[in-house]
Amino acid sequence: MSCPRTSHLLTEYFDESRSPSAREETERHLRQCPDCSNELSGLLSVQESLRHWEERRVPQWDRGVALFRAERQPELPQRRGWILQWLPTAASLVMLVLLVFDAEIYRDESGFRIVFAGAGTAVQQAQLDTRFEDFSTVQRQRQEQQLQQFLTRLDEQQARRDLDLRQAVMSEARQLGAENFERIYSYFEQQRQLDMETVQVSYQQLLDRDFETLRTMQQLAGVMQVPGQVQ
Structure with a gap:
């Protein structure tokens, strides 16, 4: 793997x-x-x-001039046999040169080109540029995807933290509300006990005064009956 x-x-x-x-x-x-x-x-x-x-230019070959010379030379028919005789040897020599110098023939926008070993890296450079461009595109897409995933996880974590914070605040508010209610209830209960004690004391004092008044009236009635009995 x-x-x-x-x-x-x-x-x-x-x-x-x-x-x-x-x-x-x-x-x-x-x-x-x-x-x-x-x-x-x-x-x-x-x-x-x-x-x-290093880029090397291929020697230019003027085909028109060569054809013109071929047409103007009368001895061409006599020499045709000699050319045909050496043509396979020349072709073999060309192939040998291409193999020895590691030459490559390729076609681009400007036409056919022959590139030797020193300049053969032009094709390799083009292939390398294409490879690096594809590699950069893949890396850029992968980084964008990783960034999007990171932002999504960050949003989810932020949402969870906000929810936990709201729950904590609500719980604290409920706890404080319960404590405040108990405190208020205890205060009113204490006030009620104090009021009841005050009422009891006041009622007892009222009874005591009524008892004293009744006893005083009894004593006064007894004093008023004594002179009548003496007569």
Whole structure:
């Protein structure tokens, strides 16, 4: 199974803005992981080839001039046999040169081009550019997806914290409301007991005064009856 961190670590390896600690961690993984090490070796070889690449122009061949000369030369029919005799040898020589110098023939917008070993990295550079562009696109999409997932998790965590905070505030409010109700009830109960005690004391004092008044009236009635008996 290939390493899932290969593309990410290779991108960080060529990033010059990393910190020394991050660079050391990336290089340690690249040394230990065979898949990442092989991919890095391939990229470094391509990079080394690009440094020594030089573009060479193919000599121009004027086909019109060659045809004009062929038409103007009368001895062409006599020499046709000689040309046909050496044509296979020339073709073999051309193929040998192409193989020895590692030449490549490809077609672009300007037409057919022959690229030798030193300049063959132009095709490799185009392929490398395409590969890096695809790799950058994949990495950008992956980073956007990871950022979106992080923002979603952050919103969920914030929502949970808000819900916990509201529940704590409501619980505290209910607890404070219950405590305040008990405090008010205790106050009114104390006031009621004090009022009852005050009423009892007042009633007792009223009874005592009534008793004193009744006894005084009895004494007065007794005093008023004594003179009548003396007569």
